[in-house]
Amino acid sequence: MTPPMDADVLVLGAGAAGIAAARRLRALGRSCLVLEAGTRVGGRAWTDAAGLDLGASWLHVAEANPLTALARELGFTPYDDGRRRRDILLAAGRPASAADRAAYEAACDAWEAAVAVRAAAGGPDTSLGEAAPRGGRWDATVNHWFGAIINGVESERSSLIDYVATVLDGQNLMVREGIGTLVARLAEGLPIRLGARVQRLAAGMVAETGAGEFRGRAAIVTLGTGVLPELVFDPPLPEVVTRAIAGLPLAPVMKVALRAAGEERFGLPPFARLGRMIEGPGDRPCSWVLWPFGRPWAMAYIGGRLADSLPDAASAEAAARAELARYFGAAAVARVFPEPATVAHWPADPLFRGGYSYAHVGAAGARAVLARAAPMEGKLRFAGEACHTRYAGTVGGAWESGEAAAEAVSAALG
Ligand SMILES: Cc1cc2nc3c(=O)[nH]c(=O)nc-3n(C[C@H](O)[C@H](O)[C@H](O)COP(=O)(O)OP(=O)(O)OC[C@H]3O[C@@H](n4cnc5c(N)ncnc54)[C@H](O)[C@@H]3O)c2cc1C
Missing domain, CATH: 1.10.10 (Arc Repressor Mutant, subunit A)
Incomplete structure (x- = not known):
């Protein structure tokens, strides 16, 4: 006897795309079950207990971002610091002039x-x-x-x-309560099974996890492209789809947050963005936002080859402290930030293996391929930031792609 269906649609992953897909499926009258490998919802949108956004921190292109209106409806507090770029404080090792x-x-x-x-x-x-x-x-x-x-x-x-x-033009908003908090709030009431890491998605829409098997009539896969190649599909995905996934790796981005123990703020206002001139080949600064919302945190944002060279939280913290020391001196950094840092090392996290997607040279069409892919008679769709052809790499793009996938599988179910 065939076991009963767990839901019309299985949604793999409870990040922004999975949550948006589940909400849209519910609105369309389809039952769904979200299978999430981790112990929390939100994925790369994550606000920690201290209120820090350790993944996404801006609603990019806020005027076109579906989360802007949702944030306002829910009474969240969007904030525009009015800046697009970092402030250059150091040029050739000296304070930058006007x-x-x-x-x-x-x-x-x-x-x-x-x-x-x-x-x-x-x-x-x-x-x-x-x-x-x-x-x-x-x-x-x-x-x-x-x-x-x-x-x-x-x-x-x-x-x-x-x-x-x-490219992300337009307004960038931060959210006082945190973007992760916003996404988690939008997941409330949805059928989400945490701790269910899907290892294999088999014909008949059977999702195999360490926590048992789950059955649906259709599935939406929202895993980031850093871990998507680890999911076994049976039958295998068409080659054009696996090639598209391979063309959209995740950039190695991470954040390091240092908390000021006292009142010292280096004379800088809330949301100060630090930057400096590159001093030669191999010099790879990280970027900083200091005192967001007037809070005592200095947030380093590390990407590219510098991030590649930092295998763990300890090396990431050391690099961030060394970089901050260039502005304020090592003694001041040690004195102002005496506690260990909070480090979000996304590339080392086995549920993500990176920050957000970029396209290899020659893979510019890959996002559209992934967004349109409809194997298993259209009953399997992909969603997530990498699938968005305009707002890739963002929470808003992930959200929209989740909604689109939900519409598509619902139509395929007839
Ligand atoms: C440091 C950093 C800064 C960023 N800054 C911004 C920003 O300012 N603004 C912005 O818009 N975006 C930003 N982003 C990008 C943004 O966070 C992502 O684009 C977005 O959150 C991705 O959502 P998603 O649903 O596509 O994927 P994810 O959030 O990755 O969701 C996928 C989910 O699948 C789960 N999963 C993984 N494997 C399995 C499995 N086998 N079975 C079941 N579940 C699984 C994961 O745990 C995760 O919850 C940033 C990201 C990082 C890392």
């Missing part, structure tokens, strides 16, 4: 314009770095900022066409 800062801003504008022009010119895909200006006093610094920091990998490693197609 002229340095103006030159940096101008170089950022020139970088964005050059990249857009090169992409609009058409032709085969190339690396973002190939299109970027070079040789100017600030070019390496700007390239590091848009590449390793914003995109999570050096611009030499990612696709120009994908970067331009998914």
Whole structure:
């Protein structure tokens, strides 16, 4: 006798995409069961007990972001610090002058314009770095900022066409209560099974986990592309789909949060963003936001080859402290931040293995392939940030892709 169905649709993963899919399925009158490997919901949207957003911290392109309205409806407090870029505090090891800062801003504008022009010119895909200006006093610094920091990998490693197609313009909002808190609130009341790591998804929509088997009539897979290759599909996925997944790896981004024990704030206001000029080949600064919402935290954001070189939390903390010491001195950093850091080492986390997706050079079409893939007679769909062709890498993009996948499988169920 065939065991009974657990739900119309199995949703794999309770991050933003999985939660959005489950909510939309419920609105469409479909039963669903969300299978989440971890012990919490939200995935890469995670606010810890101290109120720190250790994954996503901005609602990017807030005016088009579905989570902006949801945050307001739920009484959350979005906040715009009005800045798009970091403040340059150090140039060639000295405090940056007004002229340095103006030159940096101008170089950022020139970088964005050059990249857009090169992409609009058409032709085969190339690396973002190939299109970027070079040789100017600030070019390496700007390239590091848009590449390793914003995109999570050096611009030499990612696709120009994908970067331009998914570039995040518009307003960026932080949320006082935390983006992770917001996403978790939106999951309330949904049928979510925690601690259910799906190892195999077999014909007949049977999800095999360490916590038993679950059956559905359709499935939506929202695992990030860092771990998606570990999930066994039976029958195997079409080659075009596995190739698309391989073309969209996760950038190695991580966060280190240091808490100031006393009142010292280095004379910097809430939300201060620290940046400095790159001082030569191999110099790879991280980026900082200090005192968000007036809280006593300094948050380092580490990406690219620097993140690649930091295998664990201890090395990430040491790198963050060394970087902060360049601004304030090692003694002051040790005195102001005496406690061990909170480290979110996403690349080392076996449920993620990275921060957010970028496209390899030549893989610019991969997001659309993954978003449209409909194997198993359309009853299997993919969702998640990597599937969004415009807002990839974001919570809002993950949310929209989850909703779209829910619509698609519901239609396929007839
Ligand atoms: C440091 C950092 C900073 C970021 N900053 C921003 C930002 O400011 N703004 C922004 O919009 N975005 C940001 N992002 C990206 C954003 O967090 C993600 O794009 C988004 O949260 C991804 O949601 P998702 O649902 O696609 O995937 P995920 O959140 O990864 O959800 C997938 C879920 O699947 C689960 N899972 C994994 N394997 C299995 C399995 N085998 N079986 C069952 N479940 C499994 C995972 O535990 C996870 O909960 C940031 C990310 C990081 C890491």
